[in-house]
Amino acid sequence: MKREKTPAPKEKSCPADKVRNLQKVLSLNSILNSTLELNQLLAVIMKTSAEVMHAEVASLLLIDEASNDLVFRVALGGKGSDLQEKFRVKMGEGIAGTVAETGKPLVINDPKNDPRFAKRFDNSTGFVTRAILCVPMQARGKIIGVLQAINPLRRKGFCLSDLDLFETFAHQAAIAIENAKLHTEIVRQEKAKQALKIAHEIQQNFLPDLKTRSYGLDVCAQTLPALDVGGDLYDVLMIDNDRVGIILGDVSGKGVPAALYMVRAMSEFRFLAPQSNDASELVTRLNEKMAGESFLGMFITMVYLIIDKRTNTMQYASAGHLPVLLRKNGTGRTEFLSGAQSVPLGMAPGMVFPQASVPLERGDALFLYTDGVIEARDRSGKDFTAERLEAVVKTQTARAPEYSEKIFEDVRQFTAGAEQHDDITALVIVI
Numbered sequence: 001m002k003r004e005k006t007p008a009p010k011e012k013s014c015p016a017d018k019v020r021n022l023q024k025v026l027s028l029n030s031i032l033n034s035t036l037e038l039n040q041l042l043a044v045i046m047k048t049s050a051e052v053m054h055a056e057v058a059s060l061l062l063i064d065e066a067s068n069d070l071v072f073r074v075a076l077g078g079k080g081s082d083l084q085e086k087f088r089v090k091m092g093e094g095i096a097g098t099v100a101e102t103g104k105p106l107v108i109n110d111p112k113n114d115p116r117f118a119k120r121f122d123n124s125t126g127f128v129t130r131a132i133l134c135v136p137m138q139a140r141g142k143i144i145g146v147l148q149a150i151n152p153l154r155r156k157g158f159c160l161s162d163l164d165l166f167e168t169f170a171h172q173a174a175i176a177i178e179n180a181k182l183h184t185e186i187v188r189q190e191k192a193k194q195a196l197k198i199a200h201e202i203q204q205n206f207l208p209d210l211k212t213r214s215y216g217l218d219v220c221a222q223t224l225p226a227l228d229v230g231g232d233l234y235d236v237l238m239i240d241n242d243r244v245g246i247i248l249g250d251v252s253g254k255g256v257p258a259a260l261y262m263v264r265a266m267s268e269f270r271f272l273a274p275q276s277n278d279a280s281e282l283v284t285r286l287n288e289k290m291a292g293e294s295f296l297g298m299f300i301t302m303v304y305l306i307i308d309k310r311t312n313t314m315q316y317a318s319a320g321h322l323p324v325l326l327r328k329n330g331t332g333r334t335e336f337l338s339g340a341q342s343v344p345l346g347m348a349p350g351m352v353f354p355q356a357s358v359p360l361e362r363g364d365a366l367f368l369y370t371d372g373v374i375e376a377r378d379r380s381g382k383d384f385t386a387e388r389l390e391a392v393v394k395t396q397t398a399r400a401p402e403y404s405e406k407i408f409e410d411v412r413q414f415t416a417g418a419e420q421h422d423d424i425t426a427l428v429i430v431i
Helices: 018-032 038-052 078-083 094-102 120-125 160-206 255-275 279-292 386-392 400-414
Strands: 055-064 069-076 106-108 132-139 142-152 218-224 232-238 243-251 300-308 313-319 324-327 334-337 356-359 365-369 424-430
Touching (some): 038 142, 038 160, 055 094, 055 132, 069 094, 094 106, 094 132, 094 142, 106 160, 132 160, 142 160, 160 255, 218 232, 218 400, 232 255, 232 424, 243 255, 243 365, 243 424, 255 300, 279 300, 279 313, 300 365, 324 386, 334 386, 365 400, 386 400, 400 424
Antiparallel strands (some): 055 069, 106 132, 132 142, 243 300, 300 313, 313 356, 324 365, 365 424
């Protein structure tokens, strides 16, 4: 990087002591490597800048990548402390903005008569700027900010030998800042991974292990989150000796927020289901709970089934969810049960959700699924489709786990080599 060649006035010159400066540079390395905590490092840089340059004030401005503004992150010494986290400088504005934009350092020993000098900072703080030494901070081939020393002590201005030392220090400081940012990002990612792991464990503990429970029905469920945690939910519980309640839903969104909303919905469901007389009442009451305490504008599509083993009937209500797929045992006929549809849960209080019922016979199979199944995409972007799901279950199998495995195996083959973009969940019931 070429430095501006404008020579400093003779009266502003000062003696160069290269040996002393080299010793300073070597000692600065150990100082800058003393911490990887970004805020501490910025404070160290400012303190060291002021000491090394024998300046009244040292300021560090980092580029905000979102706005491309320069931000006063730290300012130490005298009235300069007023600048801490207070001012933003547009690229090209003032001495700092000019250095950041051009990548060239500046020594300004008469700022009041320099047209590039931005007086608004002095005017707002009462500080008087007499001389400025400003250098760019560059790391990994890009400028990340500027470093300033303002008002040298016991002399009128800065000189070119000051610039050599300050540029070397700024380069070292920029590398240290980038390393600290990288360290901070690694720590943040590790914390996020731990949070996801905990959320995943909580979510998995909420989803029932259907293999270890007996409902008098053959039931199997599988779920494959698009992320470590997802928003798909299912649950099965005994309402009484004869009736089994089954729920499957899909929370809008993915990740931790969807998982937390899912856990809340399941908690409410488990509390309300034994108190509700039918499917319509349960879904209606659950909607009031979820709509009354909306969370980040989220909602749930859901279907709720009550299977009466004594009368061999199924009663169901849907809140904006995909229709249940029924496969009749006697004829092998398949049908999407499109009745009893309504809006998703949590969108509007005061809704009443209708219900419908269908007769069942031994060997009939019911398939509940989220849109992650029928909208699973292959490498060309083509959807799996409801028609393909219907074709997969057309051939009868003996048990629910076999149906479930057929569905997931066909989805895996269809999407081979493509990125999963949504949670995939399916629940199978064989009467």
